[in-house]
Amino acid sequence: MFERGYRQRLEADLVKWVAEGVISGDAAHSIRKARFGEEATSRLPAIFAMLGALMLAASVSAFVAANWQEIPRLVRLVGILSLIAACFPIALLLGRRAIPWGADAAVTFATLSFGAGVALVGQMYHLPGDWPAGAMLVAIGALIAAALTGKSGPLVIAFAAMTAWSFGRFDDAQWHEIHWPFFLLFVPAFALALGRENRLVAHAAALALGVWLATLTWAPADRLIHGGIAFSVAYIAIGLLALDRDWPAEFRALLPWGGWAFGVFLCFEIELVLEKSVRSAHAIDAHLGLAYVAAALALAALAVLARHRDNGRLVIIAACAIGLTIPLMLVGGPAIPSRVLIPIAVLVSAVALIAGGLLVGLRTFVVVGYAVFGVSILILLWRTVGTLLDQSLFFLAAGVVLLGLALGAHKLASWSRRANEQSSGSAA
Incomplete structure (x- = not known):
């Protein structure tokens, strides 16, 4: 948001400076390139790829929720693990072919499938319904995926999962307790996010920390x-x-x-x-x-x-x-x-x-x-x-x-304008 506003102001200034002869057109082009770099002509491929990964992960989650008794437990578990393992070679191949959005989508799908696998194991073996602990496991897996691949999608999932873990850890009578273990996951995730300049990751980190802070004064x-x-x-x-x-x-x-x-x-x-x-x-x-x-x-x-x-x-x-x-x-x-x-x-x-x-x-x-x-x-x-x-x-x-x-602000603006005009005139 701030980058977009800064870009608009800088672009307006560059057009004005070129028109007034302060800088040349080539200099303005160099400033644009140095400040913003080369951008892709469209973000649609990355957006559609990420949405496609989410849809595929939803299909895996629906498969887990169906709890098909016809398929043996081991076959279901091996199927989920094979699906996760197959995503990383695909991500590596797409990365080598200079398709970073495809590689990010593949790793994100693998991370979401890992979350579905955690739910599948709990469903098959009738583990206690401790969903915050499951969210913690998903966050750990997403952090590992982000650290190994350097992709941003798993980091967003990690921040969402650790938020769910921290928010759902206690019942209403225990909100007065501070959940310090949250930072055992948040700090490494935040360290991985630094320098990425990915707005989705940045806002996910800010929101995760905000939800944890809200729990300190929840009731x-x-x-x-x-x-x-x-x-x-x-x-x-x-x-x-x-x-x-x-x-x-x-x-x-x-x-x-x-x-x-x-x-x-x-x-x-x-x-x-x-x-x-x-x-x-x-x-x-x-x-x-x-x-x-x-x-x-x-x-x-x-x-x-x-x-x-x-x-x-x-x-x-x-x-x-x-x-x-x-x-x-x-x-x-x-x-x-x-x-x-x-x-x-x-x-x-x-x-x-x-x-x-x-x-x-x-x-x-x-x-x-x-x-x-x-x-x-x-x-x-x-x-x-x-x-x-x-x-x-x-x-x-x-x-x-x-x-x-309003009247005072108007007079102040008038005085400032006259002062600037007088200083410009004296300088001339």
Whole structure:
């Protein structure tokens, strides 16, 4: 997503520079080639090959689920193993013939067939129905396949399987336990993913880590919302830092997930405070403390290590800081002020996201900010803040403040434009 946006901006700049005579057409072509490299004319072969591998794996899974009694157990097991073994020579052959998408599809099919084989063994020998353990075995097999072949498809399967393993390990009464063994698989998978610049792998890694972090604050709902805000702030900060310092795609992928999660949890904060007439008993605890430490360290790293200290990033950091203060408003004291302060904080954070996204040039924050602002208004209209007169005054004050901000931003833009013109004139 960010690569596409950067490509569009760079292409527009190159066209403008060539038209103004700043650079030649050959120089522009060299810049395009150096920055983006040679691309295939179409991604359709890779997409269709991967979909075909998924369909074939689905057929194998259906075969396993059929549990044909007519076929001996050993024959079924040997058939699955032979199918897996045959995929790797095919992948090697396709790789030597410069068909990487075909080789990736073959290895992905072998990995999915291995998962079906795990299910087949459990079905044939009536092993206990411990599906998280089966997911762990699939993740281990996918990691081995990814390490041996260097393909991306098995890595995506590994991240999905280890997420299922971690998420399904306990029943509802055991969600308070932290599943540290998750990192025994996640760390080597993440190490294998680094440097691939494969967006699907990068987003799979970000999502897997996000689901594990969600389990830390899974219950009750208010703790999940507060912890989600803190972890999403950490995602945003690390993603911005990765974008600033050109870190691998696995770190940059944290930014969109963090931005959208931050917006969703902000909206839930308004609904939560308007739903309850008393303060939340789970505003701060040990797990939330861990989330806040992660958010604080990530923001500090962004502030210290970022090479470009522009105003847009500062505005986004301010939006994140405002979101982090919301759970603190729920600690002690009467509940009525929080029913006004939290909606104000959410709206201010949404406006800051829009402003920061526009200044930095990241459309994700602009869209998230507008979405949060619109959904928040709908929630506030649906659930009255105090009396109807109080609600009317609330929207009146918010509207006046926003119009004032618009006027101030217009004047600031005019001053900046005049300053740039004067500096250009003096330089000439």
